Amino acid sequence: MAFSQLYYTSCEHGLSGFSGYQFNAVSDGVSAETMREVEALTGYEPPRSMLYSDAPADLARCPVNLCHLPGETTLIARVRYLGRDPSQRFGNYFAHALASRDPETDSGRLLPIELWRSPVWAAATASGTRLPALERPPPAGPLTPATVEGFLRGHPHRERLPELLAAVIRALEADRTVLLVDATSDRVAHWFAAVSYLLPPPLARALSFATYLAKPERSRLRLVGTVPEAGVPTGPDLQDGFDVFDFVGGAFPQAGAGPLPRLLVRVGPAASGPFWSWAADYTRGTERSAADWYLPAVAAAATGSVPLTEEDLAAIIPWLAEADHLGGAALAEVTRQIYRLGPFPDNRLTALRTAALAGGDHELTEYLQSDLLDSELRRHLADDPDRSPAVPFKDPARAEAAIERVAALLVGADHGEATRLLLWAGQARLRLPQQVLRGGCRRIADGLLGALTTRPAAPELVAQLRQLAIEQPEFRTQLRRALAALAEPEDLQEPDVLDVLDDPAQARARPRSPEYFVELFDALPDGLLYETDLAEHPTLLAAQLTARAVRQPEARLDLLPRVLAATGEPELTGVLLRRLWPNGPSTHRQALDVLRRLPPGLGADRAAGDWFGAAVRRRPKDPAALADCLRLCQLLVETDRLAWLAEDDRGCLDKLLELRQLLVETDRPVPSGVLVELLRRPLPPTWGSARLLLGHRLPAAMARCQATPDDIPWLLSRLEHRAREAYLRQVAEELPRQPTHVARAHAEGLVAAAEVLDEWRRLRVHEALAPLVERWPAEEIERFARQVGPRSPSYAARLAARAEERRRGRVRRLTRRFPWRRKGGDR
Numbered sequence: 001m002a003f004s005q006l007y008y009t010s011c012e013h014g015l016s017g018f019s020g021y022q023f024n025a026v027s028d029g030v031s032a033e034t035m036r037e038v039e040a041l042t043g044y045e046p047p048r049s050m051l052y053s054d055a056p057a058d059l060a061r062c063p064v065n066l067c068h069l070p071g072e073t074t075l076i077a078r079v080r081y082l083g084r085d086p087s088q089r090f091g092n093y094f095a096h097a098l099a100s101r102d103p104e105t106d107s108g109r110l111l112p113i114e115l116w117r118s119p120v121w122a123a124a125t126a127s128g129t130r131l132p133a134l135e136r137p138p139p140a141g142p143l144t145p146a147t148v149e150g151f152l153r154g155h156p157h158r159e160r161l162p163e164l165l166a167a168v169i170r171a172l173e174a175d176r177t178v179l180l181v182d183a184t185s186d187r188v189a190h191w192f193a194a195v196s197y198l199l200p201p202p203l204a205r206a207l208s209f210a211t212y213l214a215k216p217e218r219s220r221l222r223l224v225g226t227v228p229e230a231g232v233p234t235g236p237d238l239q240d241g242f243d244v245f246d247f248v249g250g251a252f253p254q255a256g257a258g259p260l261p262r263l264l265v266r267v268g269p270a271a272s273g274p275f276w277s278w279a280a281d282y283t284r285g286t287e288r289s290a291a292d293w294y295l296p297a298v299a300a301a302a303t304g305s306v307p308l309t310e311e312d313l314a315a316i317i318p319w320l321a322e323a324d325h326l327g328g329a330a331l332a333e334v335t336r337q338i339y340r341l342g343p344f345p346d347n348r349l350t351a352l353r354t355a356a357l358a359g360g361d362h363e364l365t366e367y368l369q370s371d372l373l374d375s376e377l378r379r380h381l382a383d384d385p386d387r388s389p390a391v392p393f394k395d396p397a398r399a400e401a402a403i404e405r406v407a408a409l410l411v412g413a414d415h416g417e418a419t420r421l422l423l424w425a426g427q428a429r430l431r432l433p434q435q436v437l438r439g440g441c442r443r444i445a446d447g448l449l450g451a452l453t454t455r456p457a458a459p460e461l462v463a464q465l466r467q468l469a470i471e472q473p474e475f476r477t478q479l480r481r482a483l484a485a486l487a488e489p490e491d492l493q494e495p496d497v498l499d500v501l502d503d504p505a506q507a508r509a510r511p512r513s514p515e516y517f518v519e520l521f522d523a524l525p526d527g528l529l530y531e532t533d534l535a536e537h538p539t540l541l542a543a544q545l546t547a548r549a550v551r552q553p554e555a556r557l558d559l560l561p562r563v564l565a566a567t568g569e570p571e572l573t574g575v576l577l578r579r580l581w582p583n584g585p586s587t588h589r590q591a592l593d594v595l596r597r598l599p600p601g602l603g604a605d606r607a608a609g610d611w612f613g614a615a616v617r618r619r620p621k622d623p624a625a626l627a628d629c630l631r632l633c634q635l636l637v638e639t640d641r642l643a644w645l646a647e648d649d650r651g652c653l654d655k656l657l658e659l660r661q662l663l664v665e666t667d668r669p670v671p672s673g674v675l676v677e678l679l680r681r682p683l684p685p686t687w688g689s690a691r692l693l694l695g696h697r698l699p700a701a702m703a704r705c706q707a708t709p710d711d712i713p714w715l716l717s718r719l720e721h722r723a724r725e726a727y728l729r730q731v732a733e734e735l736p737r738q739p740t741h742v743a744r745a746h747a748e749g750l751v752a753a754a755e756v757l758d759e760w761r762r763l764r765v766h767e768a769l770a771p772l773v774e775r776w777p778a779e780e781i782e783r784f785a786r787q788v789g790p791r792s793p794s795y796a797a798r799l800a801a802r803a804e805e806r807r808r809g810r811v812r813r814l815t816r817r818f819p820w821r822r823k824g825g826d827r
Contacts, residue, residue, distance in 0.1 A: 002134050003100050003107075003133060003134040004028075004029060004034075004098070004131075004133050005026065005099075005131040005132070006034075006096075006098075006099065007023065007024040007025045007095070007122065007125060008022070008023050008039060008042055009022075009093065009095065009125060010022075010085035010092045011085070011125050013125075013129075014125075014129065019086065019087070023038075023039075024125045024129070025126040025128060025129045025130060025131045026129070026130070027132065027133045028130065028133075031073075033073075034073050037069065037073075038095070041067055041097075041210075042065070042067065042093075044081065044214075045215065046063070047062075047063065047214065047227060047229040049229060051090055051091065052083075052090050053081065053083050054083050054090075059080075059081060059083055063081075063185035063226075064078065064079070064080045064117075064211065064212060065078070065079040065080075065185070065212040066079075066113070066116050066209075067079070067221070068112035068208055068209050068210075069221070070103075070205065070206050070207075072101065073099050074099070074100050074101070074103040075097055075099055076098045076112050077095050077096065078096050078118075078121040079093055079095045079096075080093065080094060082094050082123075094122075096121050096122045096123075098138070103205070104205060106137060108138075110137065110140055111193075111196045111197070111201070111204050111205065112196070112205070112207075113189065113193045113196045114140045114143055114193070115140065115141055116141045116142070116193070117142055118138055118139055118140060120138035143189065143193045145197050145269045145270045145272055145273060147190075148190055148193045148194050148269045148270075149268055149269050151190040151194075152190075152194060152269070155247070157247050157250070157252075160245060160247070161198075161265050162261040162262050163252060163255065163256065163257050163261075164178070164180070164191065164194075164245050165195055165257065165264060165265065166258055167243040167245070167255070168199070168207065168222065168223055169199075169203075169258075169260070169261065169290040170243070171222040171243070172206065172222055173289060176222075176242070176243060177216070177219065177221065177223070177242050178224070178242070178243045178245065179216050179225075179226065179232065179233070179242045180223070180224070180226075180247070181225075181226055181227070181228060181232065181245065181247060181249070182225070183227065183228065183247075183248055185212040185225060185227065187247075188226075188227075189225070191247070193269070195207075197272040197273075198264040198265065198267070198268075198272055199264075199290075200290070200293045200297075202287075203290060207223060208220075208223070209221055209222065209223035209224065209225075210223075210225065212225055213225070214226070214230050215230070216230070216242075228246075228248045228249070232244055259294060259309070259311050259315070260290055260291070260294040262309070263297055263308075263309075263312060264297065266306055266307055267301065267306050271304070274304070275300055275304060276300075278300035278303060278304055279293070279297050279300035281330050282295075282299040282300060282323075282326060282330060282334070283296045294315065295315060298315060298316040299316060299334045302334050302337040302341075313341065313348075316334075317338060317351045317355075320334060320335055320338065320352065320354075321351035321352075321354040321358075323355065328358070328360040329360075330359075331359035332356065332361035332364070335355040335356045335361065335364060336356075336361060336364050339352055339356075339364060339367070346372060346375040349368055349372050349375075350376075352368055353365055353388055354388060356368055357389075362391060362394070363394075365391045366391060366393055366394060366395060366398065369391055370401070370402070373401070373405060374405070376388065376424075377405060377406070377421070380420045381409065381420060381421065390424045390425075391427070391428065392428060393430065399430060402430055403425075403430050403431070403432060403436075406424070406425050406436075407433070409421055410436065410439070410443070413440075413443070415444040415445075415448050416461050418444045418447070419461065419465055419468055420464060422437070422440055422444075422468060422472060422475070423464060423467060423468055423471070426468075441474045441479075442478040442482065444478070444479075445479040448465070449483070449486075449520065449524075452520065452523040453520075453523075456523060457525055466525065466526075466527040466528065469527060476528065477533070479528060479529055480533050480534060480537070480540070483529075483537070483540050484537055484540065487512065487517065487537065487539050514542070514543060514567075515579075517539065518546045518547050518550075518579060519547075520547075521540075521547035522550055522551065526551075531544070531545075538566050538568055539567070541566040542566040545559050545562050545566060546580070549580050550580065556581075557594065557597055560594065560597055560598075563576065564602065565599075570603050571604050572602055572603070572605070572608045573605050574605055574607020574608040574609075574610060574611055575607065576608075577607070577608055577611045578611070581611075584611060584615070585611065588615055588618065588628035588629040589625070589628045591611075591632055592628055592631055592632045595632065595636065595639070595641075600639070604644045606646075609649070612641075612644060612645065613644075613645045613649030615629075615632060616632065616633060616636075616649050616652050616653050616656070617649060617652050617687055617689060619689060620688075620689060620692055626689070626693060626696065629656070629689045630657075630660050630693075633657055636653065637657070648684070652686075652687040652689065652690050655690045656689055656693060659694055659697065662674070662701070663693070663694070663700075664693075669704045669705050669706045669742070670705045671705065671706045672705045672707040672711035672715065673708070674705075675701060675702060675705055675711070676714060676715060678694075695720070695723055698723060699719070699723050699724075699726040699727035700726075700730050702716075702727050702730075703731045703733070703734040704734050705746075708745060709748035709749040710749065712748075712750055712752070712753055713752050713753035716750075728764055728767075729768075731750070731768045732767075732768045732769075732771050732772075733771075735747065735769070735771070736775050740780065743772055744784055744787070747769050747772060747784065747788075748784075748788055750769060751765070751769075751788045751791055751792050752791050752792075753765065754795075777806070778804070778807045779803075781800075781802055781803040781806065782799075782800060784799060785797075785799035785800045785803065
């Protein structure tokens with residue numbers, strides 16, 4: 001890319017083909033749109049007193065217009081007055097314009113105003129109509145930061161520069177124009193250069209300007225210059241759109257300057273180049289407006305020894321605490337320079353400490369922490385969520401001062417405040433005296449245990465206590481001692497611990513019951529004491545394990561043996577079982593699992609026996625639960641723990657095992673008389689398990705029993721409806737598999753029972769016997785009909801008819817097998 005060139009003037013030869021105002025010559029590739037913009041931008045009217053200038057000296061005094069219009073195609077043009085045109089008419093001017101789509105690269109990073117009086121500008125027409133593009137960036141003119149600084153020092157209104165800069169910033173952000181009036185366009189250009197050097201470079205390149213316009217009210221540029229002879233626009237509408245700085249007449253706007261213009265004026269044009277290169281190190285890369293550049297500029301000013309005001313400090317210090325986009329070195333450097341401008345109040349010191357910590361400047365962080373010691377400790381005592389973490393002290397004197405302050409605050413702190421103080425001291429790596437550390441930890445332990453009797457610890461404090469238990473083993477030691485003091489008849493506290501307590505007598509406590517400690521450990525947060533800490537205190541260890549089991553139901557079975565081992569008691573107590581399972585065993589499997597985990601030789605008190613007895617009597621919900629119940633009973637017998645059960649519970653267990661042996665485990669048919677005797681002794685209503693087993697297994701046992709015709713009606717009358725239906729289904733399956741004489745006896749009993757039933761139930765009995773009858777031959781059916789005839793004549797008649805059908809059917813089958821018998825009749 002390179003600047004394209006355009007010459008515009010009144011001439012005889014040009015692109016139009018006729019004389020007059022036209023483009024004398026342009027570079028290749030220049031669009032018609034660009035030429036229209038150049039023609040509109042470069043119009044020129046000299047001051048009226050210079051209209052008829054003809055001599056070279058007079059023409060040199062005419063104002064020169066250097067104009068800049070940023071856009072998709074950026075234009076920079078120099079327009080100067082020529083006096084006469086080829087036809088000898090006055091008013092001619094010559095405009096030399098440069099056009100580029102990448103002006104920053106093509107200009108070699110020169111600011112547009114630095115092309116003032118540059119040697120690149122031409123003042124005469126070309127012989128042809130084609131101009132070459134510039135092969136290299138154009139050379140700068142005489143304007144430099146140093147010359148502009150000298151100009152400002154000698155100007156009587158140099159103190160107006162902040163207001164001028166603020167007005168230009170406002171014009172960049174709103175639809176306004178700043179009009180600058182000075183004696184010559186050269187002086188105007190110096191003011192423009194001062195503004196351009198002080199603005200952030202991206203804003204300076206975005207500033208549209210013209211150093212001279214005869215009618216500035218017709219311009220839409222942001223910064224416009226003129227000379228006194230042209231005058232200032234009049235009328236309220238025109239004046240509202242202008243901020244006029246008349247450096248000749250001494251008239252200026254009333255609006256003041258903001259913090260950024262005042263800061264940049266303190267930097268000055270001479271130092272602006274290095275200043276903005278420093279400021280770039282503190283930007284995010286997303287700065288668009290002047291306000292976005294203010295805080296990076298303050299940071300650069302701090303590192304460049306530019307004086308900062310209170311307004312600057314109030315803005316930069318909170319910004320540093322949140323400047324997460326800065327690298328560590330840059331952030332640390334600015335923070336250190338700002339710290340030197342102190343002293344500061346605590347809120348600013350806190351923000352500086354945050355910035356120093358983020359920047360990795362541990363030395364400065366330590367200084368700030370020392371300055372903030374009292375306020376930081378107060379914030380930790382109050383559990384302020386915005387408190388800052390401590391950093392290690394490396395300076396021995398500062399560390400000793402911090403230790404003394406922590407020790408003094410521990411004396412009046414409650415257990416929560418003492419916890420946070422010790423955590424802070426640990427973060428700061430302070431080596432507290434052993435007596436102070438021990439006393440502080442004991443204060444926390446006693447305060448925590450006392451508070452837990454009325455309310456649980458807050459979640460925030462719980463997290464802090466757990467952290468303290470990890471970082472300070474002494475805290476666990478003192479918590480164990482405080483618990484032991486409640487469990488033992490004599491106080492276990494050491495004398496030097498008692499010395500630091502407000503009232504040592506409060507630490508002495510009478511022994512408490514094991515249940516008390518279980519409740520205490522239940523309220524005590526997890527993670528404060530390890531099992532190894534309580535190895536020498538069986539009562540406390542058992543209470544801790546029990547409380548843990550209460551809070552973690554899924555771990556109760558695994559923790560139960562450990563609780564028993566910790567207590568060392570010879571027997572299992574109902575108190576322990578009820579604490580772990582308050583509502584008793586919820587299932588037979590649960591009671592079975594508990595029994596399996598008990599060590600051999602363990603005894604049990606009456607309450608523990610009742611706990612297992614309730615499981616024995618409990619009515620199972622399904623066959624799987626019934627199987628668990630039977631396994632529980634068997635295990636109680638095998639482990640020789642029947643003595644644990646009350647007499648009624650042992651009776652239920654014996655009956656369950658008896659029923660299992662009689663109805664479940666044997667494959668041989670049971671005599672019906674045995675079943676009759678079994679039902680003659682009704683089971684107690686509380687034996688839910690035995691009653692369920694009997695109800696489930698009796699129908700199948702009756703269907704397979706060695707029955708007498710007299711027993712079956714009695715047994716059937718004792719069955720409930722569902723059990724009777726189950727029995728009849730079993731009968732239909734079992735009787736066909738029994739020997740004939742056994743099946744006939746059972747069938748006779750069923751027929752006898754059916755006669756006392758209603759018609760529907762009688763029909764169900766006959767349907768149950770149908771598979772058996774179908775398997776018998778006709779002779780056996782007739783024999784069965786004769787036996788049941790006295791009891792049920794109608795059923796006997798149907799049986800006889802069935803036997804006859806069976807016999808006739810057999811004759812027909814024989815006839816089909818021996819057809820020769822039909823030829824000779826009955827032979």
